[in-house]
C-alpha cells in the first residue's frame with residue numbers, strides 16, 4: 548500500500564466494507580473490544596467448532612462409543628485432515644498427515660531425512676530458528692550416537708554453508724521473532740544442488756502464506772495446527788513427506804498406527820505403504836475434530852486473498868506506527884520487503900515487556916519475545932483494517948502517557 552498520509556479511521560472503515568474476506572470475521576468468537584494480534588501463537592475459536600465439539604462428544608463418543616472409529620470414520624481423520632492441509636500448502640493429499648505435535652513430527656521427519664543421506668553428517672540451521680527445532684535435532688543426534696553435527700550459521704548467509712557435508716537443511720520458513728520469510732523454493736533448489744535434503748518448519752506460514760511445496764520440490768515439512776489454522780490450544784500438527792521419499796524409509800517412532808495392518812496385531816512391524824507410516828499412536832479425535840473446523844474455514848477462503856490482505860494489514864500497521872508513534876523508541880525488525888515478510892510485525896522497544904503488558908491491559912493482545920521484542924500477528928480472516936488503526940491508537944496513548952511505566956507491568960511474570 549502506498550504511504551498515504553490521509554489514511555484515517557473513516558477511510559479504513561470504508562476499506563473494511565470492500566474487503567472480500569470480511570464475512571469470515573463473524574464466524575469466530577471474538578470478545579468485544581478486544582484486538583487480537585496473537586493468532587500466530589494461538590488462533591481464536593471458530594463458532595462452528597463449538598457445535599462440532601458438542602456433536603463429536605455427545606453424539607459420536609457419547610452414543611456410538613467404540614463404533615465411532617468406523618461409523619464416523621475417526622480412523623481416517625489423520626489422512627482426511629492431512630489431505631485438506633495439503634490444499635493449503637501445494638501438496639498432494641497423500642503427502643500430508645495430521646498427527647502429534649510439531650516437535651514430534653520434526654523428530655520423525657529429520658530422522659527419516661538423515662537416514663537417506665548416510666554419507667553426510669551435518670544438519671544445517673540457524674541459531675534463531677525456533678528452539679524446539681534445534682532441541683529436537685540435538686536430541687536426535689544424541690540418540691543416533693553423536694555422529695551428526697547441528698551446524699548453526701547466519702541465516703542471511705546460509706547458502707554459503709551448503710556443501711557436500713550437509714545432509715539436511717532445517718529451516719523455519721517464517722521466523723517467529725522477526726517475521727522474516729525465507730525464499731523456500733530458491734533455498735530448496737540450492738540445497739538440492741549440493742545433494743542435501745530440505746526440512747521446512749511451516750508453523751508460522753501455514754494458513755497465512757500461500758505455498759507450493761511440490762512446485763518447489765520440498766522433501767519434508769512440518770507445521771502447526773493451533774496458529775493460523777485455528778485448531779485450538781495444543782491442536783494436532785502435521786507433516787509432509789514428498790511422494791518420492793515415502794517408500795524409501797520409515798520413521799523411528801514405529802507405533803502401531805503406522806503399521807501396514809494395525810488390526811492384524813502382528814508382532815513384527817511393517818510400515819504402511821504411504822504417508823500413513825508417519826503415524827505413531829491413536830489419533831486424538833476430539834482435537835482433530837476441532838482442528839478440522841478451523842481448516843474448513845480456511846479452505847473456504849482464497850489463499851491469494853489472504854496473502855494480499857495480510858500484506859495490506861502489516862503494511863498499514865508499519866505505516867501507522869511509524870507515522871503516529873514516531874519518537875517513542877520503536878524500531879522495526881520485520882522486513883519491509885513483501886517478498887521476505889510473513890504475516891507478523893515485530894518492533895524492538897527498550898521497555899518491550901512492560902509495553903506489551905500495558906497493551907494487553909488496554910485490550911490489544913500481542914506477544915513479547917525476549918529480550919525486547921513486541922510482536923503482532925495479523926490473521927486476515929478475522930482482523931479488520933480498523934482494528935489496526937485502533938491498536939495503534941491504544942499504543943500511542945500508552946506511549947504518550949508512559950502508561951507502561953508501572954510496577955505491575957514491569958514485573959516479569961510467566962512469559963508465553
Ligand SMILES: Cc1ncc(COP(=O)(O)O)c(C=O)c1O
Pocket residue numbers: 648649650651677679680719723748750751771784
Ligand atoms: C516455528 C515453530 N515450530 C514449532 C513450534 C511448536 O511446536 P509444538 O507444537 O511441538 O509445541 C512453534 C511454536 O510453538 C514454532 O513457532
Ligand SMILES: Nc1c(O)cccc1C(=O)C[C@H](N)C(=O)O
Pocket residue numbers: 587588589723963
Ligand atoms: N505453543 C505455545 C504454547 O504451548 C504456549 C504459549 C505459546 C506457544 C507458541 O506457540 C509460541 C510460538 N510458537 C511462538 O512463535 O513464539
